[in-house]
Amino acid sequence: xxxxxxxxxxxxSKSFPSFLMPMANKNPVIIEDKDKMRNWSRAMRSQxxxxxxxxxxxxLHEGHISLIKEAQxxxxxxxxxxxxxxxxxxxxxxxxxYPSDFHGxxxxxxxxxxxxxxxxxxxxxxxxxxxxxxxxxxxxxxxEKKVGVVSCVEDGGLGHETWVRVERLENGLCGKSRPVxxxxxxxxxxxxxxxxxxxxxxFGKKDYQQWRVIQRMVRDLDFSIKIIGSEIMRETDxxxxxxxxxxxxxxxxxxxxxxxxxxxxxxxxxEKGQVNCRELRDVVIKAIEEAGGRIDYAEIVxxxxxxxxxxxxxxxxxxxxxxxxxVRLIDNMEIKYMxx
Amino acid sequence: xxxxxxxxxxxxSKSFPSFLMPMANKNPVIIEDKDKMRNWSRAMRSQxxxxxxxxxxxxLHEGHISLIKEAQxxxxxxxxxxxxxxxxxxxxxxxxxYPSDFHGxxxxxxxxxxxxxxxxxxxxxxxxxxxxxxxxxxxxxxxEKKVGVVSCVEDGGLGHETWVRVERLENGLCGKSRPVxxxxxxxxxxxxxxxxxxxxxxFGKKDYQQWRVIQRMVRDLDFSIKIIGSEIMRETDxxxxxxxxxxxxxxxxxxxxxxxxxxxxxxxxxEKGQVNCRELRDVVIKAIEEAGGRIDYAEIVxxxxxxxxxxxxxxxxxxxxxxxxxVRLIDNMEIKYMxx
Numbered sequence: 001x002x003x004x005x006x007x008x009x010x011x012x013s014k015s016f017p018s019f020l021m022p023m024a025n026k027n028p029v030i031i032e033d034k035d036k037m038r039n040w041s042r043a044m045r046s047q048x049x050x051x052x053x054x055x056x057x058x059x060l061h062e063g064h065i066s067l068i069k070e071a072q073x074x075x076x077x078x079x080x081x082x083x084x085x086x087x088x089x090x091x092x093x094x095x096x097x098y099p100s101d102f103h104g105x106x107x108x109x110x111x112x113x114x115x116x117x118x119x120x121x122x123x124x125x126x127x128x129x130x131x132x133x134x135x136x137x138x139x140x141x142x143x144e145k146k147v148g149v150v151s152c153v154e155d156g157g158l159g160h161e162t163w164v165r166v167e168r169l170e171n172g173l174c175g176k177s178r179p180v181x182x183x184x185x186x187x188x189x190x191x192x193x194x195x196x197x198x199x200x201x202x203f204g205k206k207d208y209q210q211w212r213v214i215q216r217m218v219r220d221l222d223f224s225i226k227i228i229g230s231e232i233m234r235e236t237d238x239x240x241x242x243x244x245x246x247x248x249x250x251x252x253x254x255x256x257x258x259x260x261x262x263x264x265x266x267x268x269x270x271e272k273g274q275v276n277c278r279e280l281r282d283v284v285i286k287a288i289e290e291a292g293g294r295i296d297y298a299e300i301v302x303x304x305x306x307x308x309x310x311x312x313x314x315x316x317x318x319x320x321x322x323x324x325x326x327v328r329l330i331d332n333m334e335i336k337y338m339x340x
Numbered sequence: 341x342x343x344x345x346x347x348x349x350x351x352x353s354k355s356f357p358s359f360l361m362p363m364a365n366k367n368p369v370i371i372e373d374k375d376k377m378r379n380w381s382r383a384m385r386s387q388x389x390x391x392x393x394x395x396x397x398x399x400l401h402e403g404h405i406s407l408i409k410e411a412q413x414x415x416x417x418x419x420x421x422x423x424x425x426x427x428x429x430x431x432x433x434x435x436x437x438y439p440s441d442f443h444g445x446x447x448x449x450x451x452x453x454x455x456x457x458x459x460x461x462x463x464x465x466x467x468x469x470x471x472x473x474x475x476x477x478x479x480x481x482x483x484e485k486k487v488g489v490v491s492c493v494e495d496g497g498l499g500h501e502t503w504v505r506v507e508r509l510e511n512g513l514c515g516k517s518r519p520v521x522x523x524x525x526x527x528x529x530x531x532x533x534x535x536x537x538x539x540x541x542x543f544g545k546k547d548y549q550q551w552r553v554i555q556r557m558v559r560d561l562d563f564s565i566k567i568i569g570s571e572i573m574r575e576t577d578x579x580x581x582x583x584x585x586x587x588x589x590x591x592x593x594x595x596x597x598x599x600x601x602x603x604x605x606x607x608x609x610x611e612k613g614q615v616n617c618r619e620l621r622d623v624v625i626k627a628i629e630e631a632g633g634r635i636d637y638a639e640i641v642x643x644x645x646x647x648x649x650x651x652x653x654x655x656x657x658x659x660x661x662x663x664x665x666x667v668r669l670i671d672n673m674e675i676k677y678m679x680x
Contacts, residue, residue: 034562038564125562128559128560160560161506161507161508161509161556161560162504162505162506162507162526162556162557162559162560162561163504163505163507164502164503164504164505164561165502165503165504165505166501166502167501167502167503168501169501186502187561190561190562191561191562194561194562194563194564195562216501216502217502219468220468220500220501220502220531221502221504221527221530221531221534222374222465222530222531222534222535223534224378224534
């Protein structure tokens with residue numbers, strides 16, 4: 001693997017404390033082929049090792065690194081997958097502009113204390129060779145199907161037609177404005193699980209609904225994989241880390257702080273006894289809109305069912321999605337039920 | 341396992357040639373718990389054995405036995421699952437009257453030459469204990485969901501909400517009149533795969549669409565499992581074996597022979613050069629209706645895409661579903677493309 005000389009000047013390299021830089025303690029093996037990946041995992045397992053998977057779409061930041069560190073607590077061998085999944089983007093979304101920097105990613109992974117053992121980096125996970133059976137779905141064909149939603153996989157005319165649906169949890173929050181998102185996430189995670197065959201997998205609570213969707217899917221489909229939710233990593237000013245932050249102008253980035261600051265205020269108010277969700281939501285909505293953000297949703301929901309609540313009577317999570325310019329950001333904060 | 345003294349008088353025991361009876365050469369271990377099943381499979385694998393799964397809903401007949409014999413050709417250890425899956429029945433279908441005879445099934449399995457190593461016989465595969473997370477879906481709740489279809493799982497108020505959809509192949513043929521069927525099949529097979537972790541699994545071509553749905557699902561979700569299609573077993577008079585045949589009156593059973601006899605005639609005509617599918621279908625529809633059957637569908641479709649064809653220009657399969665009284669029977673015959 002050649003190194004990327006631009007690494008130190010990368011816009012997001014500042015996310016990495018300098019003490020991580022010199023600790024290049026492991027060169028992960030890079031695997032691009034599904035069968036090779038599975039064989040590698042099985043070889044590790046046959047040596048009695050446990051395997052932890054950290055699925056990512058690359059452009060790694062400290063949030064991802066924290067997932068890796070969490071995985072290291074639970075498994076002996078760490079596999080990081082780097083794959084931008086077209087199945088979770090609708091044709092109108094930002095698949096084409098999703099940031100990527102594979103060489104930079106590898107350098108970061110080499111700097112993680114304890115290291116990463118393998119990087120699974122497939123070219124496509126939806127390419128089944130020439131034997132597509134019933135043939136590819138063309139653009140028209142996909143859109144004519146009974147299902148009302150089309151992802152970039154179908155739009156791209158691939159023959160893939162199997163989707164995992166977590167039918168209730170996928171509907172609310174991000175599911176409202178991103179109709180193919182959780183279908184695509186559940187499906188690609190199923191595929192990754194079947195290729196990597198891990199014992200545990202770590203998902204960030206930043207994508208709270210995604211974490212809950214995957215937990216439910218694992219339970220309902222009897223995967224023998226422990227799902228671990230890892231806490232949100234924030235920049236020093238409190239902005240939740242995200243690969244999409246790189247698209248924010250300095251001005252928009254400043255405004256976007258209204259999300260985490262207002263969420264913090266709402267959480268504090270709840271902890272002081274405010275249980276009325278409408279009032280808590282108003283605090284956040286007003287702050288974000290005054291900063292120039294456009295709210296996609298700001299909802300206080302039950303931590304497990306993700307059903308909206310009017311009064312805090314159980315552990316909840318306050319989830320927000322908002323646009324700043326052309327960038328859609330999400331964030332959330334868990335709120336304990338203080339009368340427990 | 342106690343033996344079932346009624347075995348020899350069972351209505352369908354005649355399906356078993358007498359030479360099978362004395363060869364009780366293996367007592368399968370009976371496993372009811374998911375974790376125990378998985379641990380058992382892993383213990384076998386750690387001994388270097390390959391595992392073959394034959395999923396069934398019980399009330400075994402020679403058709404099932406042929407699947408087991410097929411599995412024996414491909415794997416060293418044979419697991420037969422016996423589970424009537426509520427997820428593939430809609431509340432209006434025949435879940436409550438689906439025949440079962442577990443003790444008789446075990447006796448039959450003990451008589452299979454080469455034997456069966458384990459029978460997986462769970463009480464429920466949708467019961468996740470008290471920690472259902474978002475709670476059970478009640479009858480009303482399930483019906484109010486966005487999805488337009490409800491299976492006996494949702495109707496029964498279980499918390500399960502994850503479903504595997506093979507979105508094109510599930511639509512035609514049996515999918516038209518049984519809206520939850522393939523969703524339920526793909527999901528339960530995913531669950532069984534995750535519990536049993538087999539190397540190969542055998543499905544009967546009697547359920548042709550089911551076999552193709554599972555094949556496609558395995559490809560699309562990257563299961564590392566080889567799917568084997570096994571030929572239809574027929575009674576001496578040609579009726580395709582089915583657990584539901586037991587519900588046929590002697591009179592209805594006689595009439596039901598119109599399915600296989602007309603399918604045979606159509607295949608013969610096709611092999612002699614008749615490529616016009618409308619004419620071939622007319623032969624079958626007329627014969628079944630004249631015998632008093634009610635056609636659900638009679639379609640000639642591409643063997644892989646299951647798309648309907650007007651002229652035979654590739655390998656096709658002629659699929660029929662028809663009602664005789666309250667019993668719905670399916671059958672099919674593959675037809676080669678003779679100009680190859």
